[in-house]
Amino acid sequence: xxxxxxxxxxxxxxxxxxxxxxxxxxxxxxxxxxxxxxxxxxxxxxxxxxxxxxxxxxxxxxxxxxxxxxxxxxxxxxxxxxxxxxxxxxxxxxxxxxxxxxxxxxxxxxxxxxxxxxxxxxxxxxxxxxxxxxxxxxxxxxxxxxxxxxxxxxxxxxxxxxxxxxxxxxxxxxxxxxxxxxxxxxxxxxxxxxxxxxxxxxxxxxxxxxxxxxxxxxxxxxxxxxxxxxxxxxxxxxxxxxxxxxxxxxxxxxxxxxxxxxxxxxxxxxxxxxxxxxxxxxxxxxxxxxxxxxxxxxxxxxxxxxxxxxxxxxxxxxxxxxxxxxxxxxxxxxxxxxxxxxxxxxxxxxxxxxx
Numbered sequence: 001x002x003x004x005x006x007x008x009x010x011x012x013x014x015x016x017x018x019x020x021x022x023x024x025x026x027x028x029x030x031x032x033x034x035x036x037x038x039x040x041x042x043x044x045x046x047x048x049x050x051x052x053x054x055x056x057x058x059x060x061x062x063x064x065x066x067x068x069x070x071x072x073x074x075x076x077x078x079x080x081x082x083x084x085x086x087x088x089x090x091x092x093x094x095x096x097x098x099x100x101x102x103x104x105x106x107x108x109x110x111x112x113x114x115x116x117x118x119x120x121x122x123x124x125x126x127x128x129x130x131x132x133x134x135x136x137x138x139x140x141x142x143x144x145x146x147x148x149x150x151x152x153x154x155x156x157x158x159x160x161x162x163x164x165x166x167x168x169x170x171x172x173x174x175x176x177x178x179x180x181x182x183x184x185x186x187x188x189x190x191x192x193x194x195x196x197x198x199x200x201x202x203x204x205x206x207x208x209x210x211x212x213x214x215x216x217x218x219x220x221x222x223x224x225x226x227x228x229x230x231x232x233x234x235x236x237x238x239x240x241x242x243x244x245x246x247x248x249x250x251x252x253x254x255x256x257x258x259x260x261x262x263x264x265x266x267x268x269x270x271x272x273x274x275x276x277x278x279x280x281x282x283x284x285x286x287x288x289x290x291x292x293x294x295x296x297x298x299x300x301x302x303x304x305x306x307x308x309x310x311x312x313x314x315x316x317x318x319x320x321x322x323x324x325x326x327x328x329x330x331x332x333x334x335x336x337x338x339x340x341x342x343x344x345x346x347x348x349x350x351x352x353x354x355x
Contacts, residue, residue: 057073057084057130058073059263059266060105060108060259060263060266061073061086066112067108067112070088070089070112070115071086071087071088071089071111071115071120072086072087072088073085073086074086074087076150076154076155077154078126078146078149078150078153078154079135079136079145079146079149080133080134080135081126081127081131081132081133081134081135081146082131082132082133083123083124083126083131083146083150084104084123084124084129084130084131084132085104085121085122085123085124085150086104086111086120086121086122087119087120087121087122088111088115088119088120089111089114089115089116089117089118089119089120090115090118090119091117091118091119092117092118092119092159092160092161092184092353093118093119093121093157093159093160093161094114094118094119094120094121094160094161094162094163094349094353095121095123095147095151095157095160095161095162095163096111096120096121096122096123096163096164097123097125097147097162097163097164097165097168097169097171097172098122098123098124098125098128098129098165098166098168099165099166099167099168099169099191100128100166100167100277100280101229101232101233101264101268101277102165102166102264103124103128103129103130103263103264103267104122104123104124104129105129105260105263105264106165106336106338106339107120107122107338108260109338109339109342110338110342110345110346110349113342113346113350114346114349114350117350117353117354118161118353121151121155121157121160123147123150124267125143125147125168125171126143126146126147126276127272127273127276127279128267128273128276128277129267129273130267134272134276137283137286138276138279138280138282138283139283139286139287139290140167140170140171140173140174140283140287140290141174141178141286141287141290141294143171143174144171144172144174144175144178144179145178147171147175148175148178148179148182151182152179152182157182158182159181159182159183159184160182160183160184161183161184161185161186161187161353162175162176162183162185162186162187163186163187163189163349164186164187164188164189164191165189165190165191165337165338166189166190166191166335167191167280167281168191169188169189169190169191169193170191170193170194170280170287172186172188173186173188173193173291173297173317173320173321174290174291174294176297176299176301176321177291177294177295177296177297177320178294180297180298180299183299184299184300184353185299185300185301185302185352185353185355186297186299186300186301186302186321187301187302187304187348187349187352187353188301188302188303188304188317188321189303189304189305189337189338189345190304190305190306190309190313190335190337191313192312192313192316192317193291193316193317193320193321194284194285194287194288194291194316195287195288195291195292195316195319195320196291196292196319197315197316197318197319198288198316199288200284200285200287200288201285203284203288204284207246209236210281210284213277213278213280213281213282214278214281214282214284216282219274219278220271220274220275220278223274224271224274225269226265226269229264229265229268229269229274230261230262230265230269233254233256233261233264233265233268234254234256234261235254237254237255237256237261237336238251238252238253238254238255239251240334240335240336241254241255241334241335241336241340242255242306242307242332242333242334242340243334244334246334246335247306247307247308247334255334255336255339255340256336256339260339291319291320292319294320296319296320296321296322297320297321297322297323298322298323299321299323300323300325300352300355301317301321301323301324301325302324302325302326302327302328302348302349302352303317303324303326303327303328304327304328304329304330304337304345304348305327305328305329305330305337306329306330306333306334306335306337307329307330307331307332307333307334308329309329310327310328310329314327326348326352328348330344330345330348331344
């Protein structure tokens, strides 16, 4: 999530950082090789789940004939985590990393257009979505190493373009810093980076949900079932959408469809995934230290933000991502760029990766 536009009041500015919030308060390229599949074991049959009988990893896409003509679900074992990803298309590889409280599915609207020019890999981050198992930590440096284990060691990608949104942008920035030769270009979407310009302690003061999500145990105790998670996603997604209260408006309607909300609830309705999501916030102090210590990257970078958020976001990237060659506010969009203005996001990504 991004800081609000520079002309808004400080109180509104504090509402804009982060990626999700507790709505109780509100209510009040290459293809996969044999090695990857062998390491992962046989993929679950369509309509079943690697995580238990209550959730189907392909439930949102199993009846989508057009989608399934291009894309397929895959699994691979990486450092003790069975990672899930969706791939398809043709052309140079493009990797997509999601934010919170979302999964690979946040890219669903734009994947077909991207797949006309790229082989697309939309990942579920370790411990999230249908990626089963817990990494050593949820700091973004550690998660980036898991992602590399999938992309380089299991799938066999030598180079690719990378796009990452929200807390996934924390992972993306660390990936670029750690493995710069592997990333041809990087698209960083609506996520200020904790670091020299934005200490984690200050980060948490900008929005109540950042502080709440960072607490030990309390979030899991108060958001402890699917109903809570559904309310959480529905209300907060409206707050940080274009025209929502975080941008000084009074919008109450979520930009997500009911089907999109249910797909996120399907995974975040599980205790292990909810816990992993909160851990993304609890690791912000570690992220701050890791970002400060990172070798500055000179990978060509495109910064995309919500309308009105560019001026506050760009300075936080400067110490770590030294080659921001284009920076754009997505018109009429809040935090959920790919859902609120998919056409503009596709245009920006394809224009940048073709350069």
